[in-house]
Amino acid sequence: MLAAALPAAAQDLLVRDATVHTAGSAGTLRDHDVLVQGGVVRAIGPDLAAPAGVPVIEAKGRPLTPGxxxxxxxxxxxxxxxxxxxxxxxxxxxxxxxxxxxxxxxxxxxxxxxxxxxxxxxxxxxxxxxxxxxxxxxxxxxxxxxxxxxxxxxxxxxxxxxxxxxxxxxxxxxxxxxxxxxxxxxxxxxxxxxxxxxxxxxxxxxxxxxxxxxxxxxxxxxxxxxxxxxxxxxxxxxxxxxxxxxxxxxxxxxxxxxxxxxxxxxxxxxxxxxxxxxxxxxxxxxxxxxxxxxxxxxxxxxxxxxxxxxxxxxxxxxxxxxxxxxxxxxxxxxxxxxxxxxxxxxxxxxxxxGRIAVGLAADLVLWSGDPLEVTTVAEQVWFGGVPASMRSRQTELRDRYLAPKGDLPRAYTR
CATH class of the missing domain: 3.20.20.140 (Metal-dependent hydrolases)
Structure with missing residues (x-):
């Protein structure tokens, strides 16, 4: 998972090579990077340098939107x-x-x-x-x-x-x-x-x-x-x-x-x-x-x-x-x-x-494809640069009942 490389309290990251949908006057920026420090967007542009110790997320052209x-x-x-x-x-x-x-x-x-x-x-x-x-x-x-x-x-x-x-x-x-x-x-x-x-x-x-x-x-x-x-x-x-x-x-x-x-x-x-x-x-x-x-x-x-x-x-x-x-x-x-x-x-x-802009909180979502398509999924959500857990009650139930059947009924976790 994308969040696995990030410490639990991280507020710094660099999302590299994303299609950045700013939802603002800048519109859509292709092949751009977004640098987050202290939970706030600090820079947006192509080929940004990653400060020492800042985790890098390789978007590979995927869409990045505000939350x-x-x-x-x-x-x-x-x-x-x-x-x-x-x-x-x-x-x-x-x-x-x-x-x-x-x-x-x-x-x-x-x-x-x-x-x-x-x-x-x-x-x-x-x-x-x-x-x-x-x-x-x-x-x-x-x-x-x-x-x-x-x-x-x-x-x-x-x-x-x-x-x-x-x-x-x-x-x-x-x-x-x-x-x-x-x-x-x-x-x-x-x-x-x-x-x-x-x-x-x-x-x-x-x-x-x-x-x-x-x-x-x-x-x-x-x-x-x-x-x-x-x-x-x-x-x-x-x-x-x-x-x-x-x-x-x-x-x-x-x-x-x-x-x-x-x-x-x-x-x-x-x-x-x-x-x-x-x-x-x-x-x-x-x-x-x-x-x-x-x-x-x-x-x-x-x-x-x-x-x-x-x-x-x-x-x-x-x-x-x-x-x-x-x-x-x-x-x-x-x-x-x-x-x-x-x-x-x-x-x-x-x-x-509400926008991806320098100085605003880094509430971001990286998507698998067009975010307005129902077949697209959110691959990672961030609040102020902190990665949210991508687990929910539904994903837990899905994984429990799709797991291979063991000695106990699936209703039991162990």
């Missing part, structure tokens, strides 16, 4: 999706009641504190090139469509994984959330306006707790808010609301986003979409298209990717979203940026990660 964004997930806060006791992503305090009786509206709910860096789901996705994700709280029955807060986290096994300055508020809108707003999306806007009035100190009916008012107020001063929304008309309403309230909007889902591309561009909004959404699965997605990402990109809208459904355990499949978007008209470089620099910039990591 990939896993999308909006519950990695580290969801262990087994079917076992509720292991899922910490949602808050359900019962039916909406006045705050003094225990309101279910809790924008102060922050999933970061439940993060477990040793979740088996993290290892499964990390070995396939996923190095960071954004923890996404879930709107549950008995809770609120203002789901709570979550931050970007690194997936290198550290306990203090949440990255300062990356926290976002998550709000679910549209038909999927109508059950949490009296059965009407119009009720969502009524309740949001009331919550904003309370957060601004303008009175109200006690929808929020004191902590909730303080939490929401922080996002009314330029805070980042992720709106899960699909219908074009609802997206336009989100953009108007965000502008009025001083929020920085991020659209997650956006199945009909291409229909309002000009408005999204004018609002400088980022869209995190699932490029496999084609045939509509509800009335909010009648205009879904495999060309959604390409059309948005042509209009100048920044595009990233996140999955719908079981995004946590299948975060590694986000590469498939990018590859399919490229197959339907998105430029290849934009597809890679959608997995690296765009989400890094969107969530406040752009000055630290």
């Amino acid at each position: 990939l964004f896993g999308g909006l997930t519950g990695l580290g806060i969801e262990e087994v999706s079917g076992e509720r006791a292991t899922v910490d992503s949602g808050l359900a305090l019962g039916a909406m009641t006045p705050a003094h009786e225990g309101s279910s509206w809790r924008p102060e709910f922050d999933v970061d504190v439940a993060f477990n860096p040793h979740s088996a789901a993290i290892g499964v996705n990390r070995v396939e090139g996923i190095t960071f994700t954004v923890l996404s709280p879930a709107a549950l029955p008995g809770g609120s469509f203002v789901a709570g807060q979550g931050s970007a986290v690194l997936l290198d096994g550290r306990y203090d994984a949440a990255i300062p300055g990356t926290r976002s508020l998550f709000i679910d809108l549209g038909s999927d959330a109508s059950g949490l707003s009296g059965g009407s999306r119009a009720g969502q806007w009524m309740l949001l306006e009331q919550a904003v009035a309370e957060a601004r100190g303008g009175g109200g009916e006690g929808l929020l707790t004191r902590a909730g008012r303080a939490a929401l107020a922080r996002y009314l001063a330029g805070g980042r808010v992720v709106f899960h929304v699909d219908r074009a008309a609802d997206i336009r309403r989100v953009l108007a609301f965000a502008k009025q309230q001083g929020m920085r909007p991020v659209i997650a889902g956006g199945n009909e986003a291409w229909r309002v591309a000009d408005e999204l561009k004018a609002a400088n909004a980022v869209v995190l979409l699932d490029s496999l959404a084609n045939l509509p699965d509800n009335f909010d997605s009648l205009s879904s298209s495999l060309e959604n990402a390409a059309r948005l990109h042509r209009a100048g809208v920044r595009v990233g990717f996140t999955q719908r459904g079981d995004a946590t355990h299948n975060a590694r499949k986000v590469r498939q979203l990018a590859g399919n978007a490229v197959a339907h008209g998105l430029p290849w470089e934009a597809g890679l940026a959608a997995l690296t620099s765009v989400p890094a910039d969107t969530f406040g990591l752009g000055g630290q990660r």
Whole structure:
């Protein structure tokens, strides 16, 4: 294995003769070397000299990319999706009641504190090139469509994984959330306006707790808010609301986003979409298209990717979203940026990660081939120049049950 030649705490290495996909203004650099010292990229260029004692990785022309964004997930806060006791992503305090009786509206709910860096789901996705994700709280029955807060986290096994300055508020809108707003999306806007009035100190009916008012107020001063929304008309309403309230909007889902591309561009909004959404699965997605990402990109809208459904355990499949978007008209470089620099910039990591550039953290992935092809594998992942283990629960199970049968059943390790 590539990591075998590196000491466990190495932060220095030279990757020689790689196809370096910088995900930045430098584009793709062929036959280039990347020198990492102290966990940071120090030089990029052809024929770099290896300092004494620095391990050399011979890439032999293979692709080298920044670490990939896993999308909006519950990695580290969801262990087994079917076992509720292991899922910490949602808050359900019962039916909406006045705050003094225990309101279910809790924008102060922050999933970061439940993060477990040793979740088996993290290892499964990390070995396939996923190095960071954004923890996404879930709107549950008995809770609120203002789901709570979550931050970007690194997936290198550290306990203090949440990255300062990356926290976002998550709000679910549209038909999927109508059950949490009296059965009407119009009720969502009524309740949001009331919550904003309370957060601004303008009175109200006690929808929020004191902590909730303080939490929401922080996002009314330029805070980042992720709106899960699909219908074009609802997206336009989100953009108007965000502008009025001083929020920085991020659209997650956006199945009909291409229909309002000009408005999204004018609002400088980022869209995190699932490029496999084609045939509509509800009335909010009648205009879904495999060309959604390409059309948005042509209009100048920044595009990233996140999955719908079981995004946590299948975060590694986000590469498939990018590859399919490229197959339907998105430029290849934009597809890679959608997995690296765009989400890094969107969530406040752009000055630290998301590109291969001098001065940035050396979160790198060496691939066996085109990283947007599903048959390609990550051969080695590095966090700050430190090689990650390329073992996971899945690889351990694979090796156990492919091993020659011994005297004991394969369920026994010895």
